Amino acid sequence: MSWAGSFQTSIGKSRTPSNHAEAAVVFDPSMATLLCLSHLRWSFVYQRPQHLMSRFAGTYNVLFFEEPIGTDETEPWLEVRPDEQGVQVLVPRLPAGLNAQASTAAIRALLDDYLGKLEVEDLLLWYYTPMSLAFSDHLQPRVTIYDCMDELSAFHGAPPELVERERELLARADLVFTGGYSIWEAKRELHDNAHAFPSSVDxxxxxxxxxxxxxxxxxxxxxxxxxxxxxxxxxxxxxxxxxxxxxxxxxxxxxxxxxxxxxxxxxxxxxxxxxxxxxxxxxxxxxxxxxxxxxxxxxxxxxxxxxxxxxxxxxxxxxxxxxxxxxxxxxxxxxxxxxxxxxxxxxxxxxxxxxxxxxxxxxxxxxxxxxxxxxGDMSWDQTQASMKEMIECIR
The missing domain is CATH 3.40.50.2000 (Glycogen Phosphorylase B;)
Known part of the structure; x- marks a missing residue:
């Protein structure tokens, strides 16, 4: 980019949930953008994603992209909710009745439109769920990170294609972090740059x-x-x-x-x-x-x-x-x-x-x-700093 500093821009097809007005997004083009693709909602239970993303927001533009929610409206739109910790929470809102293919296409279009209007060039992708590859596999990030908190395929109601999606994500990922040592022992056999980062604490x-x-x-x-x-x-x-x-x-x-x-x-x-x-x-x-x-x-x-x-x-x-x-x-x-x-x-x-x-x-x-x-000195600050150092070594 040829310009720097902070600016505010209105994002088309994106609205604040309270009054459906255009969302004003604070974005610093001098910083890389970290797009976090999550199966967990930001406002559900405060855990690993929230601890890490709120800390990464100090040095990256952090976009937290959640799974879609249905809407009674006829057109898809992107809910934008600026979080008080500097994280932009993004929720695709999709009309009822869309099949899987149409839903994926709508989410991809909303994401592309959002990133395009922000003119994101220096992109980092952070996956919590491999299922997000369905609408993000065309993006070209500088670094792809897979933070494997849990063995999602073992959870009740897991999509049958999740295992294959994870294989694809492991093939694309530059870095793999795991939420503990047991899952690290399983994933290190599948990726040569996997690192265990067990739960930390504030x-x-x-x-x-x-x-x-x-x-x-x-x-x-x-x-x-x-x-x-x-x-x-x-x-x-x-x-x-x-x-x-x-x-x-x-x-x-x-x-x-x-x-x-x-x-x-x-x-x-x-x-x-x-x-x-x-x-x-x-x-x-x-x-x-x-x-x-x-x-x-x-x-x-x-x-x-x-x-x-x-x-x-x-x-x-x-x-x-x-x-x-x-x-x-x-x-x-x-x-x-x-x-x-x-x-x-x-x-x-x-x-x-x-x-x-x-x-x-x-x-x-x-x-x-x-x-x-x-x-001892166990802390989320230390965990995030170690992760960031690994990311920056690849960038």
Missing amino acids: IAHFASARQPQSDPPDQASIGLPRLGFYGVIDERFDIELLRAVAAMRPDWQFVMIGPVVKIDPADLPRLDNIHYLGGKTYDELPGYLAGWDVALMPFALNASTRYISPTKTPEYLAGGRPVVSTPINDVVRSYGDCGLVLIAGTPEEFVAACEQALALAADRDAMLAAADRIL
């Missing part, structure tokens, strides 16, 4: 849970001791384990925070000592964590959890809480012998581990010192 954010504070209103009336979980409640969550443990210890209170996805809420155990408080924002989580005695990770052991590396493990520790987890590979590998993350498989083992965790919580000073030793 220590300062969750450390606020170590300070005495008032309970949120919907938690204040729940008795003690409290054992809590936050996260998405889906096929990865061991419903029967929770049911059994809660029945074995009716004097314990189990606080479950998070949206219920892809499973029937009617299947959740409804004992008097299990409390479902719904989804909470990222900013609210430390306030709930502060009121717990023990933090839980009751994950099922199935295909969808074989490769996970839960972000909540270091978050719980940063918040000053001992953790009880089922034997997830990456949890055992990274935290199994640290003394504050206790591993249990059966309901009986889980109850015994929770009793041990409650005893650990009683010696608060020793527990906090141990948590700090485990966390």
Whole structure:
């Protein structure tokens, strides 16, 4: 480009969701544009994509492109939502009734129109889902990154063509990042530039849970001791384990925070000592964590959890809480012998581990010192900086 500096431009076929006015987009042509193609929505649960993209927004123009949503209108349009962290969230809005081929063509046209009006030349592509290749395989980025958080093909409802799409993406990718060591061991056999970046943590954010504070209103009336979980409640969550443990210890209170996805809420155990408080924002989580005695990770052991590396493990520790987890590979590998993350498989083992965790919580000073030793300098800032260095080496 022959010009530099920041400018604002209106993007055709793109509208803000509130009033359908033309969206004013702040764009710095002196910086590269990082287009992140995600199966997760920016406003759903604050996790790895949000942590990384909000940090990349300091040096790149970051566009976060979500999966399409239906609209009652007759023409496709692109919803543009400027995020407060500098990320532009883009959501294709498609008329109902379009078949797969027409939907792909519409999304491709909306994306091309948007990038064209921004006059993007220095493009980086960051994939969270290989399915996005259907509408982006014609783009010519300087660098293609595949950040493989999970083995998506193992999740309920995964498209049958996902495995083949991933093979194609691995052939195109310059860099492959993985969300843990187990999945890295699988992907390194398929790509010679794969790097493990396990879950990191914003220590300062969750450390606020170590300070005495008032309970949120919907938690204040729940008795003690409290054992809590936050996260998405889906096929990865061991419903029967929770049911059994809660029945074995009716004097314990189990606080479950998070949206219920892809499973029937009617299947959740409804004992008097299990409390479902719904989804909470990222900013609210430390306030709930502060009121717990023990933090839980009751994950099922199935295909969808074989490769996970839960972000909540270091978050719980940063918040000053001992953790009880089922034997997830990456949890055992990274935290199994640290003394504050206790591993249990059966309901009986889980109850015994929770009793041990409650005893650990009683010696608060020793527990906090141990948590700090485990966390060390682990941070999303460090993870993002290492990723950026690898990207820039290729650019």
